[in-house]
Amino acid sequence: MGNDMRRYFELYKALLRFSFLRFTTYRALFINSMIATIGWGLFQIIWINLLTIRTKSAFGWSKNELIILAILYVIIIGLFHFFFTGNFERFSVIIDKGELDFILLKPIDSQFMVTNFLQRFPNMVRVALGIGLLCIHLYMTNTHISPAGWIGFMVFIVFGIVLLYSLWLAYCTLLIWFPRLTNLIDFLYTINGISRYPSEMMYEVKNFILLFILPFSIAIATPAKVLVRGTLDGEVLGLVFLSVGLFIATRIFWKYALRHYTSASS
Amino acid sequence: MSLLNIFFLHLQQVLHHRLRSLVWFFIPLMNNLTLILFWSGALKNSTPSANWTMFSVTTYYFLLTIAGAMLSSHIEEDIASLDIQQGDLVRYLVRPFPYYWIKFIEEVPYRLLQGSYGIILLILFSLTFGNLIQISSDPFVLIMSVVIAIFAYFLSYTMKVNLGLSAFWFTDSRGFFELFTIILIVFSGGIVPLHLLPTTFQTLSYVLPFAYTAYFPIMAIQGQLNAAQLSQVIGVQIVWLGALLLLNRIMWFRGIKQFTAYGQ
Numbered sequence: 001m002g003n004d005m006r007r008y009f010e011l012y013k014a015l016l017r018f019s020f021l022r023f024t025t026y027r028a029l030f031i032n033s034m035i036a037t038i039g040w041g042l043f044q045i046i047w048i049n050l051l052t053i054r055t056k057s058a059f060g061w062s063k064n065e066l067i068i069l070a071i072l073y074v075i076i077i078g079l080f081h082f083f084f085t086g087n088f089e090r091f092s093v094i095i096d097k098g099e100l101d102f103i104l105l106k107p108i109d110s111q112f113m114v115t116n117f118l119q120r121f122p123n124m125v126r127v128a129l130g131i132g133l134l135c136i137h138l139y140m141t142n143t144h145i146s147p148a149g150w151i152g153f154m155v156f157i158v159f160g161i162v163l164l165y166s167l168w169l170a171y172c173t174l175l176i177w178f179p180r181l182t183n184l185i186d187f188l189y190t191i192n193g194i195s196r197y198p199s200e201m202m203y204e205v206k207n208f209i210l211l212f213i214l215p216f217s218i219a220i221a222t223p224a225k226v227l228v229r230g231t232l233d234g235e236v237l238g239l240v241f242l243s244v245g246l247f248i249a250t251r252i253f254w255k256y257a258l259r260h261y262t263s264a265s266s
Numbered sequence: 267m268s269l270l271n272i273f274f275l276h277l278q279q280v281l282h283h284r285l286r287s288l289v290w291f292f293i294p295l296m297n298n299l300t301l302i303l304f305w306s307g308a309l310k311n312s313t314p315s316a317n318w319t320m321f322s323v324t325t326y327y328f329l330l331t332i333a334g335a336m337l338s339s340h341i342e343e344d345i346a347s348l349d350i351q352q353g354d355l356v357r358y359l360v361r362p363f364p365y366y367w368i369k370f371i372e373e374v375p376y377r378l379l380q381g382s383y384g385i386i387l388l389i390l391f392s393l394t395f396g397n398l399i400q401i402s403s404d405p406f407v408l409i410m411s412v413v414i415a416i417f418a419y420f421l422s423y424t425m426k427v428n429l430g431l432s433a434f435w436f437t438d439s440r441g442f443f444e445l446f447t448i449i450l451i452v453f454s455g456g457i458v459p460l461h462l463l464p465t466t467f468q469t470l471s472y473v474l475p476f477a478y479t480a481y482f483p484i485m486a487i488q489g490q491l492n493a494a495q496l497s498q499v500i501g502v503q504i505v506w507l508g509a510l511l512l513l514n515r516i517m518w519f520r521g522i523k524q525f526t527a528y529g530q
């Protein structure tokens with residue numbers, strides 16, 4: 001077990017190095033990725049400022065809290081994109097072109113290899129931009145955050161990212177059955193956008209759709225609430241249970257889907 | 267006749283991948299439904315406004331979904347990656363049709379299919395929720411709206427073709443494309459209608475071409491513009507279309523000199 005962990009850790013280090021080299025080797029890719037990532041980071045701030053131009057609050061969140069939520073979205077989604085989204089995008093291509101066979105033949109866990117192969121370094125710029133904007137906003141609005149709020153936020157970010165990872169993996173695993181549906185990834189990017197809104201808003205959807213959208217929403221809104229309000233309510237427990245439960249469930253689903261994978265030749 | 271045959275061939279291909287098109291349609295739909303949901307809570311604590319009620323919110327974002335599906339072209343990635351960077355342009359150069367028009371014919375079936383998804387949704391929504399969608403019943407306004415919508419599509423298409431042609435000079439344009447998308451969303455009324463924004467922002471939006479691809483077609487079909495304003499919108503669309511077509515010709519003739527294709 002210990003040896004296995006060390007082996008995976010060493011492999012992850014090598015993959016990180018590989019991703020960094022790939023990012024710095026192609027200059028056009030480097031510059032373009034930086035422009036795009038900063039652009040989308042700034043867009044979130046423009047978006048919330050335009051949306052709240054005529055409103056003081058929504059769903060119990062003040063305008064100030066909504067802006068903080070949008071900034072935290074920039075940070076958390078930046079981290080999520082850094083670690084995982086490049087891999088999910090690559091996964092849709094791998095399945096479509098029948099390249100999963102090569103990964104399954106490697107003496108390494110296939111889920112690890114599929115979802116951790118690539119890291120998108122430009123997104124660290126988005127994370128840094130988000131942190132900078134958060135500091136400026138908190139200073140300008142004189143918002144005080146308690147130490148417990150900061151610590152809670154750091155802890156629950158991890159659960160939020162695990163939850164997003166599990167949701168993306170669950171949806172992407174469907175590509176094993178529907179390989180032509182590569183634009184499912186674009187749809188996931190859109191659903192991710194739901195996490196920019198207060199989770200209370202999702203309870204307004206009083207039907208089965210709530211089951212699909214609520215997990216995306218609490219992934220970011222819950223750590224944001226812990227940071228801004230410093231309170232641990234029922235939603236925190238929901239986030240913890242949902243992220244751990246879904247992580248286990250998607251692992252089982254992945255294994256099940258692989259049994260139905262018919263390889264490139266079929 | 268040949269162009270019509272090409273159109274039907276592409277239509278067949280698009281219909282073959284109709285599930286993919288449905289997913290593309292769901293993307294703006296999802297965004298706009300979320301915005302409707304947000305406003306349902308935000309309007310309770312907003313500055314009262316006669317032209318921004320739950321009624322107008324629902325109409326605006328539903329029409330925005332249809333406009334996004336039907337009038338917004340997405341040809342730039344295809345032109346930049348497949349045609350220019352991978353060299354598929356060669357097969358268009360040897361055909362007896364202008365590149366601008368053949369790409370237009372390739373794109374139209376996608377817009378028709380996605381637009382039809384939007385219209386089906388609008389009909390279903392209207393039947394379920396009654397008259398929550400406000401559309402003008404004046405025949406003159408409807409005819410003018412159709413003209414504005416056609417020009418809106420041509421504007422969007424020409425803008426995206428020009429964007430795609432920039433690949434003649436750039437090895438990787440994705441960052442540039444994404445920045446363009448952000449500007450387009452903000453200035454075309456993709457977040458909130460432009461009339462709700464501060465005056466400076468509105469003035470800037472009305473000068474730029476983006477509002478004429480989505481915001482004004484929506485305002486027109488809702489009956490929010492009088493005859494003079496409808497004509498003015500068409501006039502501005504023609505001016506922008508002329509400028510973009512001129513740019514298109516310059517980019518094409520200069521770019522084609524940069525293009526090289528290899529093979530045996």
